[in-house]
Structures are given as structure tokens and as C-alpha cells.
Amino acid sequence: MNRIEPVRSFSGEKVRNIRISANLTQLAFAAVLGVSKKAVEAWECGRNTPSGSACRLLS
Numbered sequence: 001m002n003r004i005e006p007v008r009s010f011s012g013e014k015v016r017n018i019r020i021s022a023n024l025t026q027l028a029f030a031a032v033l034g035v036s037k038k039a040v041e042a043w044e045c046g047r048n049t050p051s052g053s054a055c056r057l058l059s
Contacts, residue, residue: 012046
């Protein structure tokens with residue numbers, strides 16, 4: 001039987017590491033995730049955290 005895993009959380013450092021490993025700028029990374037560049041900036045500096053749907057994409 002298939003099981004849906006719980007949504008993981010991502011720290012700013014982890015988001016930044018994922019973006020860098022994908023060799024993307026903040027603007028390009030934001031476009032891939034369907035969010036604003038400001039959202040990516042906020043995640044990376046720890047002002048905010050990705051939502052559930054963004055976390056699924058980051059996984």
C-alpha cells in the first residue's frame with residue numbers, strides 16, 4: 001500500500017543549498033517553484049519558511 005510521507009520542513013540554509021546545487025539564481029529558483037524572488041530571499045535568510053506545497057517541491 002502506498003503511504004504519503006509527512007511534509008518535511010526546510011531551513012534557510014537547506015533551501016539555499018538546494019538552490020545552489022541546482023545551479024540556479026534566486027530568480028530562476030523562484031520561477032521553478034512558482035513563488036516570488038522575495039519569497040526565496042526570505043526563506044534563505046530565515047525570515048520565513050516555505051509552505052507545505054513549496055516543501056513538497058523542494059523534496
